[in-house]
Amino acid sequence: MSDKKTINVLVWDEAPTHAPKSIYPTSINGAIAEGLNADSGGEISATAVNIDQPNQGITDEALAAADVLLWWGHARHEEVSDELAAKIKEAVHNGLGFIALHSAHYSKPFKQVLGATGHLKGGWREADPADTEHVRVAAPKHPIAEGVDDFVLGQEEMYGTPFDVPPPQCVVFQSHFPKGDEYFPSFTVTVGKGIDPEFTSGPGGGKGQGEGAGRVFYFRPGHEAFPTYFDTSVKRILLNAVRWAARRS
Numbered sequence: 574m575s576d577k578k579t580i581n582v583l584v585w586d587e588a589p590t591h592a593p594k595s596i597y598p599t600s601i602n603g604a605i606a607e608g609l610n611a612d613s614g615g616e617i618s619a620t621a622v623n624i625d626q627p628n629q630g631i632t633d634e635a636l637a638a639a640d641v642l643l644w645w646g647h648a649r650h651e652e653v654s655d656e657l658a659a660k661i662k663e664a665v666h667n668g669l670g671f672i673a674l675h676s677a678h679y680s681k682p683f684k685q686v687l688g689a690t691g692h693l694k695g696g697w698r699e700a701d702p703a704d705t706e707h708v709r710v711a712a713p714k715h716p717i718a719e720g721v722d723d724f725v726l727g728q729e730e731m732y733g734t735p736f737d738v739p740p741p742q743c744v745v746f747q748s749h750f751p752k753g754d755e756y757f758p759s760f761t762v763t764v765g766k767g768i769d770p771e772f773t774s775g776p777g778g779g780k781g782q783g784e785g786a787g788r789v790f791y792f793r794p795g796h797e798a799f800p801t802y803f804d805t806s807v808k809r810i811l812l813n814a815v816r817w818a819a820r821r822s
């Protein structure tokens with residue numbers, strides 16, 4: 574595709590009634606889509622969709638036209654149809670970029686795309702007062718970290734490792750929760766077409782089938798009770814991640 578082509582992005586959420594309207598007046602998907610559209614200089618066209626729309630927000634046509642899908646779910650994972658999750662897995666394994674946000678680690682699409690349970694074997698915590706999350710740039714040369722410095726989110730929910738997912742291609746950010754000294758990664762991995770399960774090693778760069786068609790980024794922060802998706806660093810990371818998942822960087 575030409576670099577001039579607009580990156581078509583779907584930002585899906587479960588229309589969470591537990592995300593306070595005082596924080597997210599246009600829901601989480603709206604906050605993210607508005608940020609991407611405002612900050613991308615016209616490179617990105619992001620549309621907010623949700624589970625209560627026809628086809629649970631993702632029609633076949635919209636999925637086929639999308640370059641990247643962002644997913645935020647928490648309390649309604651089980652309402653997502655197996656049919657839709659299978660379609661998303663198929664699309665990602667054939668090249669759709671996929672960005673899973675925070676509690677999407679237990680969503681059907683995340684689990685199917687990665688072939689993983691997504692368990693938080695190191696636990697989770699909604700503390701009062703809330704945890705602080707210290708996000709360290711672990712891979713400063715990765716495109717998703719471009720223009721991002723280490724930052725602190727003043728209020729977040731804690732997730733702890735081990736995280737039951739495949740080995741990352743790159744841990745781009747490393748979160749640390751000082752209250753309990755837990756760690757958690759935000760990472761990339763590739764999936765799908767091009768990966769030979771028998772492949773062992775080769776020259777790198779995807780040659781010899783070590784890299785799949787679908788680029789996936791999991792981003793740790795984003796609990797619904799906090800204004801995480803308005804944070805300047807978080808917005809930059811998601812913009813960078815969309816460009817990377819769409820193979821623009």
Ligand code: ZN
Nearest residue numbers: 676730796797
């Ligand atoms: Zn949460």
